[in-house]
Amino acid sequence: MNINHLFFADDNLLFYKANPLEWNRLIHLLEVYENASGQRLNKDKNSIYFSKNTNQEVKGIIVQIAEAKVAELIDQDTKAWNVQLIKDIFSEEEAASIQKIPISIYNSPDRIIWRGTNNGLFMIRSAYHMQNDIQQRNKGQSSCEKVKEQWGKLWSLAMPNTEILFMWKACNNNLPTKQNLFRKRIVEELDCPICLHEVESIEHDIWECESLRDVWGLCSMKVQKRSLQNQSFRELVFDLLEEMDDEILIEMVVMAWRLWKRRNEVVFQKEYTNPLIILNQTRQKLQDLRLLQSNTSVSTTRQVNCAEPMNQWKAPPNRHYEVNWDATIDQKKCTLWKMKKRTEGEGREL
Structure with missing residues (x-):
């Protein structure tokens, strides 16, 4: 590859081996840079160049990874993940994570959703609350358990x-x-x-x-x-x-x-x-x-x-009677009495 000149002073050239693993590592490094610096790379202004001896199939795979969209990773006939394509493009760990994501049955188009709000639209206030939640989680599980104990x-x-x-x-x-x-x-x-x-x-x-x-x-x-x-x-x-x-x-x-x-x-x-x-x-x-x-x-x-165990019923002694009674009153104020006599374990109705 011949380099004539750079157009701007902040242009960068990054070299890597032409294989999907190296490409994914490069993307990871760029994401680390974005998170550390707070800047976002303009991917529309980025370009990929291959050496002359790069295999055409490898070129195609890397370009697919760089331009991959979720819809392209889904088999449109079965409405399921194209497992073979995912394994060809991504690492084993990434491929396993992608396949765990459920696919909507409504065939909805891809769209960007902000998870900090119920309607999926970004709001500065939601980002502030999300940052606070992240900071609270970073304090560790022990802190959360302590707060629960104090509330309790x-x-x-x-x-x-x-x-x-x-x-x-x-x-x-x-x-x-x-x-x-x-x-x-x-x-x-x-x-x-x-x-x-x-x-x-x-x-x-x-x-x-x-x-x-x-x-x-x-x-x-x-x-x-x-x-x-x-x-x-x-x-x-x-x-x-x-x-x-x-x-x-x-x-x-x-x-x-x-x-x-x-x-x-x-x-x-x-x-x-x-x-x-x-x-x-x-x-x-x-x-x-x-x-x-x-x-x-x-x-x-x-x-x-x-709270002591209740004694079981015992028959009264000889020549002694135990009488159980109850009464009910209906709407006409008529009273019905029912009586029962028990002696020596035998029950007789009166």
């Missing part, structure tokens, strides 16, 4: 599901704070309805607002000493789930629920509840939960103690 501990707390559901929504930033409503263009202001000079976010509403300091300052010491430290509210709760016992967690959840209710009272009823009242309500709720848990434990213990 939250939902297993001995308290009503209302408070737990609230905490779950708060951790997932699903509460109607002004910050969230502003993103949905429902409100135009971001200020906290209580302190009036900070952005109302989940973290601010439940943890950081100046109006909360007196309330959190009167609860358990372990909760008092916690601070967000550039954490999200979800990260704070996950740390508490990992470090605190159930009693302190229940106190924290009940307190957060009461503070959110007070926020709603300010927004919708223009009423502000004193921090001491919030604290008393929280303590009363915790006392009720302990009493309920205690009664539940006693009831369970009684059920376990009473």
Whole structure:
């Protein structure tokens, strides 16, 4: 091959042996380059040249690989993969992967589909979410198992599901704070309805607002000493789930629920509840939960103690009678009685 000159300074010449395996390796290297650099190669401007002694059949196979479309790999008569053609063009591993792909029975034309959306059309927002999902998966299976364990501990707390559901929504930033409503263009202001000079976010509403300091300052010491430290509210709760016992967690959840209710009272009823009242309500709720848990434990213990095998029926002693009775009432209020007498194991109807 004689090379006279290159038209542009960024042109490249890549040499490889004329066989399908080398071609597939070259394509793989180019894909690695694209992924690493973030650039895409313009394949319409690429060209393939063969040396003069290259076999014509090999040329045809390589050109087929380079220009191959999905429809060309399908036998149009049987509507199945052309196995022999796939094996001729691709490596053994690639051919096996291709043959595992199911083929549509509707003979639809090839089209590009973006798997990040339901309609198959690309959207920047879907790419952002997909990237986040990939990053979460790259953190490893152990991280996912840890998150599941922490959610399980939250939902297993001995308290009503209302408070737990609230905490779950708060951790997932699903509460109607002004910050969230502003993103949905429902409100135009971001200020906290209580302190009036900070952005109302989940973290601010439940943890950081100046109006909360007196309330959190009167609860358990372990909760008092916690601070967000550039954490999200979800990260704070996950740390508490990992470090605190159930009693302190229940106190924290009940307190957060009461503070959110007070926020709603300010927004919708223009009423502000004193921090001491919030604290008393929280303590009363915790006392009720302990009493309920205690009664539940006693009831369970009684059920376990009473769960003894029932004695089988025995005939009454001689000259003693056992009478079983039942009554039914029909629409006309007529009563039908049925009685049975058993003595010494024998049954006689009266």
